[in-house]
């Protein structure tokens with residue numbers, strides 16, 4: 079491709095060069111053949127070879143001579159790797175950088191002094207996978223890295239700039255080869271250009287290595303541009319002023335020089351001609367911006383200051399930035415607002431499932447605006463948990479009203495200036511986030527969503543952000559909103575503000591009074607399935623580049639994700655998990671699987687990992703009266719919740735959840751036992767004369783029969799009556815007798831495994847089941863703490879706590895009267 | 898490389914020691930003569946150890962601008978390690 083030689087001869091022999099050149103030994107053994115993805119490696123000290131570049135390499139070390147000869151003989155490429163430390167004489171793999179360039183040997187030659195050299199042409203970047211043993215030189219299995227040239231405007235602009243600057247630098251070089259400028263000019267590949275320029279620049283090897291390792295082409299171009307700009311500066315300064323004066327030169331002078339250069343470069347790039355053209359452009363832009371009179375006057379005043387100022391003045395760029403802001407703001411740009419209520423209804427329905435009441439409220443709001451466009455409408459505030467659609471409703475409203483949508487995040491804003499901007503006298507000051515959002519919207523009447531208004535920081539030292547926000551929202555004042563940076567009023571009265579919050583309580587009172595609150599409470603399981611079916615699945619399929627023909631997810635799987643992998647009021651995690659499932663499918667397709675993939679509930683464990691039950695445990699058992707039991711099922715064990723609640727009545731028991739007869743009896747036994755022990759629970763003796771008990775075992779695919787839930791029922795009742803919650807990490811199984819004994823049950827192994835899977839850390843088991851411990855797999859046994867119980871009191875103590883149920887000294891006395 | 902000119906002919910002598918005739922290519926285009934070729938490492942180097950390589954090997958390319966006028970390649974001969982080209986002047 080491009081051949082040239084660098085001025086300073088790279089030389090890997092370093093300091094050992096002057097000594098007697100190494101001579102290859104003459105005995106040659108047959109070597110194990112090298113695979114195609116293996117390279118003979120030559121470590122080098124002070125040079126970095128780039129693809130496409132030709133460089134001579136002096137071979138100072140015996141191993142390098144052997145390596146180069148082996149390659150030359152067999153016409154194999156070599157790989158050059160830079161040593162991390164040039165002083166290491168015999169580098170080991172760990173002394174080398176991992177990325178280098180493969181090269182073909184164009185020539186092998188020996189100099190009259192007997193030293194060996196090769197002329198190499200760089201081919202391709204590679205990364206070392208592993209070094210190979212058994213060769214008299216270094217060899218490694220490598221991964222070649224394709225250089226992918228992207229072409230877009232950003233890259234092209236950089237390529238253009240880099241060419242200009244590289245040629246400038248070449249002209250400054252004292253003895254640059256003449257073809258170099260030619261080569262730079264004619265190269266078409268962006269990565270090739272970056273590599274070539276980096277190669278001829280006088281850079282430290284470590285800097286070149288860094289460029290070599292920068293694979294992203296845009297970043298690489300930027301890096302080389304940056305390095306080159308610095309070089310040019312150095313070259314210029316040393317040429318124009320001489321090295322000594324450079325050190326003495328004052329900072330101002332330097333800046334002046336740099337600015338002159340910058341101008342020269344800009345001129346060369348055709349970016350600007352001169353200052354008067356700039357002023358003329360600005361003047362025209364001010365006229366085009368159709369500012370209100372007061373603002374235009376201010377702009378013209380600043381413009382004439384700019385005109386009188388030398389471009390090198392620090393203030394120049396400040397005024398320039400300010401003018402840019404004034405020009406960019408949409409002083410008189412309005413989206414045409416045309417509210418068609420039927421169409422709005424249609425858009426809201428299209429974007430959101432359900433939310434009937436909320437949509438109706440929004441439509442009312444829009445209808446009122448339509449009737450009275452200049453009236454003072456209230457500010458809507460959507461309040462609800464994360465992921466229920468607050469932000470996306472805002473977007474829908476924008477769409478339905480034909481306005482632009484912009485978002486201002488208020489979370490953590492605790493300085494007035496973040497809303498209203500900093501005075502221009504500060505270095506680096508900018509407008510506040512309201513004006514920034516307006517600029518982004520590009521119109522004066524967008525829908526502006528004030529997100530997380532409940533997380534607005536309390537005003538402190540720098541003024542209260544809430545009061546600044548009040549001014550923004552107040553229809554009496556916001557037609558002349560004054561941002562500190564702009565210093566001129568901006569009319570926000572046509573902007574439609576919508577706020578969102580997770581909680582109402584933390585919104586500052588005066589703000590809350592201005593807003594009309596709309597509550598979003600969250601979705602039921604069935605609603606979530608519908609939302610997923612209609613919106614999330616399609617969106618995630620698309621996001622992962624899948625079509626409905628390639629992948630499908632069943633409703634049952636969606637339900638399983640909702641139940642077992644998410645625990646939220648909204649649908650954000652649901653969407654994320656669906657995304658994770660599709661990513662997995664997309665991967666498989668990329669790996670060559672064909673045909674349609676149907677995801678059912680049974681696939682989820684493999685893709686998303688074990689079900690995340692822990693949060694459910696904590697949530698379910700966060701109220702008194704709920705205990706976690708263990709059930710045996712034909713397909714393994716499972717956990718089940720026993721929920722007990724009390725209602726006014728006279729000691730009757732209601733059982734729900736389709737329980738089998740034996741389980742019903744367990745509940746009866748638990749109740750009788752607890753009645754007999756009412757005195758020991760520290761509640762009034764007439765508790766059961768005033769209350770009925772309702773025990774429910776929530777639905778699930780678990781057969782609900784057998785006596786083993788007895789202890790869990792008893793603990794649930796003890797928890798309910800004592801008002802103390804059951805530990806969420808404890809589960810239990812065991813039959814109970816009327817005398818309070820805990821009797822052994824079956825299926826211990828399955829139950830314990832299920833408990834561990836669900837995140838249970840302590841399992842209460844009947845003492846007489848100890849013999850079953852051996853059946854439990856070791857890794858499960860290690861993660862679970864076992865408590866062996868003989869009596870119900872012990873279970874209560876372990877699952878709820880001390881002092882809930884007084885112990886009976888004599889078990890005989892605990893004999894309870896039958897009901 | 899040497900160039901001589903007589904009334905009818907342009908003589909060009911290119912030193913190509915050790916280059917096999919079928920490894921040389923000669924092209925005249927746009928008033929420029931281009932000689933390209935390839936001298937691989939000799940077979941001996943491929944089986945043995947290299948102690949010295951001073952005779953250039955690998956790919957090479959020489960270009961010479963021809964004097965004004967039109968020429969036609971008349972003959973070529975590879976002898977004593979030199980390629981002798983004769984270009985007849987077309988009038």
Ligand SMILES: Nc1ncnc2c1ncn2[C@@H]1O[C@H](COP(=O)(O)OP(=O)(O)OP(=O)(O)O)[C@@H](O)[C@H]1O
Pocket residue numbers: 429430431432433462463464465466467468469470471578579580609613648649650653
């Ligand atoms: N009823 C719905 N129909 C369709 N998609 C919905 C519905 N509710 C929420 N979504 C989708 O769920 C995602 C999360 O919603 P959004 O970002 O609006 O949540 P949010 O309420 O603003 O949450 P946060 O308080 O965290 O900002 C969005 O992609 C949204 O489109």
Ligand SMILES: [Mg+2]
Pocket residue numbers: 468469470529578
């Ligand atoms: Mg949001």
